[in-house]
Each structure stands twice: as C-alpha cells, then as structure tokens.
Amino acid sequence: MRARSRLRAIAAAAGVLILVQALAVGLYWAVERRRGAERPGRPFAVERLHDGQRVPDAAFERPDGSTLRAAALRGRPVLLHFWATWCGPCRAELPRLLELGQQLEKAGRLQVVAVSVDESWEVVRAFFGGEVPPGVVRAGSPAVQQRFGVSTLPDTFLVEADGRMSLRFTGARDWRAPEATTLLLGQERPAP
Structure with a gap:
C-alpha cells in the first residue's frame, strides 16, 4: 500500500511539473507571437x-x-x-x-x-x-x-x-x- 501511495504521489508531482512547464512554454510563445505582431506596425526603428x-x-x-x-x-x-x-x-x-x-x-x-x-x-x-x-x-x-x-x-x-x-x-x-x-x-x- 505504501508503495502505491508513493507512486501516486510521484505521478501527481510529475503531472504538476509537466503542467507548469507547458504553461511556461505557452506563455513564452504567446509573448513572442505578440512581439512579432507588433513589429510590422511599428516604424523601422534605428x-x-x-x-x-x-x-x-x-x-x-x-x-x-x-x-x-x-x-x-x-x-x-x-x-x-x-x-x-x-x-x-x-x-x-x-x-x-x-x-x-x-x-x-x-x-x-x-x-x-x-x-x-x-x-x-x-x-x-x-x-x-x-x-x-x-x-x-x-x-x-x-x-x-x-x-x-x-x-x-x-x-x-x-x-x-x-x-x-x-x-x-x-x-x-x-x-x-x-x-x-x-x-x-x-x-x-x-x-x-
């Protein structure tokens, strides 16, 4: 029983880590996409x-x-x-x-x-x-x-x-x- 509890805890922790990582990657891509969308409208800065x-x-x-x-x-x-x-x-x-x-x-x-x-x-x-x-x-x-x-x-x-x-x-x-x-x-x- 203890082994199963540990496995469940490890699986839950891994799931949380994967979710956090996926959110971080999604946020990064959203920021990059927004930056890209802003570039065409702005002047050619120099x-x-x-x-x-x-x-x-x-x-x-x-x-x-x-x-x-x-x-x-x-x-x-x-x-x-x-x-x-x-x-x-x-x-x-x-x-x-x-x-x-x-x-x-x-x-x-x-x-x-x-x-x-x-x-x-x-x-x-x-x-x-x-x-x-x-x-x-x-x-x-x-x-x-x-x-x-x-x-x-x-x-x-x-x-x-x-x-x-x-x-x-x-x-x-x-x-x-x-x-x-x-x-x-x-x-x-x-x-x-």
Missing part, C-alpha cells in the same frame, strides 16, 4: 551613432577557415549583422536579410556580413542545410561581440565606406520593408 565610431578591430572566421578582418570591409557600405542559430528572432529574420543583401550586393550598393556567434561551424552548416551562404562568417570568440557592444541578438550595424559605424538596428527587423532599403542605400539616412 539608433543613430553620433560619434563616428570606427569599426572595432576584429577578425571573423570564414567557413573555409580563413580570416576576414573588419578593417578589410572598407570601400563600400557594409551591413554587419550579429546572429545565432539558437536565437528565435534571428532565425526568423536572417533569410530575408540575406536575400536583401544579395540584391544590394549584385547592384554594387552594399555588402552584408552575417556574423554567427555560434560555437562551431557544424551548427551553422546544419542550420543552412549543409552549405553556408556567401557573407556568413563566425565571430570565433565572445571577445568579438564585446568589442562591438553586442549584448542581445540580433544586433546590426551599418558601416559606411570609410569604416565609420553610422546606424544600429537592435532586435529583429523586417528587411523587406521599403524603409529598410531606403535607409541602407542612404536615401534617408539620419544625419550624424
């Missing part, structure tokens, strides 16, 4: 970087193991985007950002560099189904994120051709919005 801060010295790792130095990005505007495969908003916005980047790069207007903060290339390759698209690099160490002041993901910087960071987009954006292209091409960039 932070102006006033002090003309230069791109920090950093080295990014390419899929082939070679290095891309931040200083080598001078010559035309670059959109430097920090993301991770485990970041839900990053996963949602990255395909649109890479698509926009391909269009703007073909036109010779802007380069997109998507900096994964994941720990390994295996995770990044798996995310892309085996082949990593051009423009995707890896931070390689948390020190790279720290140099840019990245504390939440996604985080994106517009770097001017002279290496000066002019705009910052904190959080996920709808990169298909007309305001995105207008800002990125400099037609309506806020004055520094």
Whole structure:
C-alpha cells in the first residue's frame, strides 16, 4: 500500500511539473507571437551613432577557415549583422536579410556580413542545410561581440565606406520593408 501511495504521489508531482512547464512554454510563445505582431506596425526603428565610431578591430572566421578582418570591409557600405542559430528572432529574420543583401550586393550598393556567434561551424552548416551562404562568417570568440557592444541578438550595424559605424538596428527587423532599403542605400539616412 505504501508503495502505491508513493507512486501516486510521484505521478501527481510529475503531472504538476509537466503542467507548469507547458504553461511556461505557452506563455513564452504567446509573448513572442505578440512581439512579432507588433513589429510590422511599428516604424523601422534605428539608433543613430553620433560619434563616428570606427569599426572595432576584429577578425571573423570564414567557413573555409580563413580570416576576414573588419578593417578589410572598407570601400563600400557594409551591413554587419550579429546572429545565432539558437536565437528565435534571428532565425526568423536572417533569410530575408540575406536575400536583401544579395540584391544590394549584385547592384554594387552594399555588402552584408552575417556574423554567427555560434560555437562551431557544424551548427551553422546544419542550420543552412549543409552549405553556408556567401557573407556568413563566425565571430570565433565572445571577445568579438564585446568589442562591438553586442549584448542581445540580433544586433546590426551599418558601416559606411570609410569604416565609420553610422546606424544600429537592435532586435529583429523586417528587411523587406521599403524603409529598410531606403535607409541602407542612404536615401534617408539620419544625419550624424
């Protein structure tokens, strides 16, 4: 009898834990869905970087193991985007950002560099189904994120051709919005 009572108590406790966990997951998804619903209606928010801060010295790792130095990005505007495969908003916005980047790069207007903060290339390759698209690099160490002041993901910087960071987009954006292209091409960039 005691064994049955213990089993019932354990089963009841497990049921309560499962219910609490299900409620927590449901609440999380409801908040994320609400955040997503709010984004399309809000303006394409941007932070102006006033002090003309230069791109920090950093080295990014390419899929082939070679290095891309931040200083080598001078010559035309670059959109430097920090993301991770485990970041839900990053996963949602990255395909649109890479698509926009391909269009703007073909036109010779802007380069997109998507900096994964994941720990390994295996995770990044798996995310892309085996082949990593051009423009995707890896931070390689948390020190790279720290140099840019990245504390939440996604985080994106517009770097001017002279290496000066002019705009910052904190959080996920709808990169298909007309305001995105207008800002990125400099037609309506806020004055520094």
